[in-house]
Structure formats: C-alpha cells, structure tokens
Amino acid sequence: MSYRQIKWIILIVPSIIVGLWEFVRHQFLIPYISMGLGNFITPVILFVVSVTLLYRLFALLERVQEELNVERAHKAELEAREQLARELHDGIAQSLFLLSVKIDKAERQMTQAGAEGGLDELRKTVHEVNRYVRQSISNLKYPGDRSEDGQVTMGHRVGHLAEEAQVHAQVSWNLDEDGFTAREQVELLACIREALFNVRKHASASRVIVNGEGNRQAWHVDIRDNGTGFRNKSYLEDRDKYGIKIMRERTEEMGWNLSISSEEGSTLVRIESRKGE
Incomplete structure (x- = not known):
C-alpha cells in the first residue's frame, strides 16, 4: 500500500463509518435509541475505530515514511559518493597520471644522456599513490x-x-x-x-x-x-x-x-x- 493510499484511507474511513452509523441510527434505531444516547455513541464509535483501524494505519504510515527517508538518504549518499569520485578522477587521478608520464619521460631523457637513473623511488611512489586513488574512486562508485x-x-x-x-x-x-x-x-x-x-x-x-x-x-x-x-x-x-x-x-x-x-x-x-x- 502506497503512502498516498494510506493517507486517503485515514481521511475517508472515519467519515464513512460515521455516515453509516447516522444512516442506520435515523432509519432503523430512532424508536430504540434516544437522541442523547445516539450522540454519545457516535464519539465512542470514532474512538474505537481510531484505536483499532486508524492506529494500525498510522503505524503503517510511519513505517512507509521511514522507508522513504532511508531511500532518500541512500540516494543522497550515492550522489555524494559519485560526485566525490568524479572530482577525484578529474583532479587528483588525472594529475597523478600526468606526473607519472612526465617522470617516465624524464627518466628516458636521463638514460639517453648517459646519466644514472635516480627516479625509481619517485616513480614507485607516484604509481603507488595513483593506485590508491583509483581504488578509492572504485570504492566510492560501488554502493x-x-x-x-x-x-x-x-x-x-x-x-x-x-x-x-x-x-x-x-x-x-x-x-x-x-x-x-x-x-x-x-x-x-x-x-x-x-x-x-x-x-x-x-x-x-x-x-x-x-x-x-x-x-x-x-x-x-x-x-x-x-x-x-x-x-x-x-x-x-x-x-x-x-x-x-x-x-x-x-x-x-x-x-x-x-x-x-x-x-x-x-x-x-x-x-x-x-x-x-
């Protein structure tokens, strides 16, 4: 049962029950029930309906509302994670990739010039950080x-x-x-x-x-x-x-x-x- 349906039932049911009671009362029970007693019975019927049927409907309404709130929070979390993953990818990950390319290029130039390679440690660190960032992006995208x-x-x-x-x-x-x-x-x-x-x-x-x-x-x-x-x-x-x-x-x-x-x-x-x- 949807949230809207529950609300309409809560609004309509008391009116229908009171209407049926008043119809039966005036059509069939006038000779047996006085006006004062009938006016007393009407709120009693409303109370009984409220503590039985309407109470359960309100509990169901609260549960549906809570589920909707959890779903909205879940959706907001996924959107935030997707946004953060996109920012990481467009910013840090791309910069690290460009840096690793420049390090490889610099090392090739040093090798061609006859200089001893001294960029191994730096390249290893950059590749390691790049791997961690991309793992983080993957974790953010995965729900x-x-x-x-x-x-x-x-x-x-x-x-x-x-x-x-x-x-x-x-x-x-x-x-x-x-x-x-x-x-x-x-x-x-x-x-x-x-x-x-x-x-x-x-x-x-x-x-x-x-x-x-x-x-x-x-x-x-x-x-x-x-x-x-x-x-x-x-x-x-x-x-x-x-x-x-x-x-x-x-x-x-x-x-x-x-x-x-x-x-x-x-x-x-x-x-x-x-x-x-």
Missing part, C-alpha cells in the same frame, strides 16, 4: 551491501576489500560499530585494506582470516594469514615498506595500537584500542 536497516556496515566493506585485494578471506565481524565516527571507520578500513594488499603482494598466502571484536571502549581487529611470514623484525623497518609505514602513521594519529608478529607459516596484524588505557 556496497547493506544491513536490514539499510546501513552499510564495516563488515560488508571488509568483505569487498578482500575481493579488491584478490585474497581468499574469511571475515568474522562482531565489532559493535555504534559510536565510531566516520573518520575512525575510514581510517580503520584503510589500515585493513593495506594489510590485505600486503598479504597478496608479500605473504604468498592462500587464506586470510579477518576478525573484529569488541565495542567502542575496547576493540581489536586481527588480520592473520597462512603465508611465509618473516623472522627478522628489521624487515618491518625497511624503508621500502610504505604500506606498513602508512599503517603506523594512521594508527598513531588515531591513538590506536598496531602490532605485527610473525612466525613460519603465519603473520598476524592486530589493530586495537582501549579507551581506558
């Missing part, structure tokens, strides 16, 4: 799964991140997201994305388990793979490990703890926060 109340949950987004990273991930998400700010959700998902991409690039893993537990006051997220692992802790301090460095910067800025431990055949990345500490 994502929604829970029963129409909200996109972090658990759903983690599943999509695993698909993007092209890793076989088992997601167990029991993290209560109430109270998390939009920025906290963005930063946490960015760290999980980086951990998943590191698994694909470096771990040679066939399986990843992503587990989120806790609430706003105390929570942790574990990303565990069954890859090769590493024995030397200095591996984490390698200047080429941009992803780990970015994760550390993000977690430190948010006041979270990041720990990375490894043994042969397994690596565990844990992001956690305890408000009481």
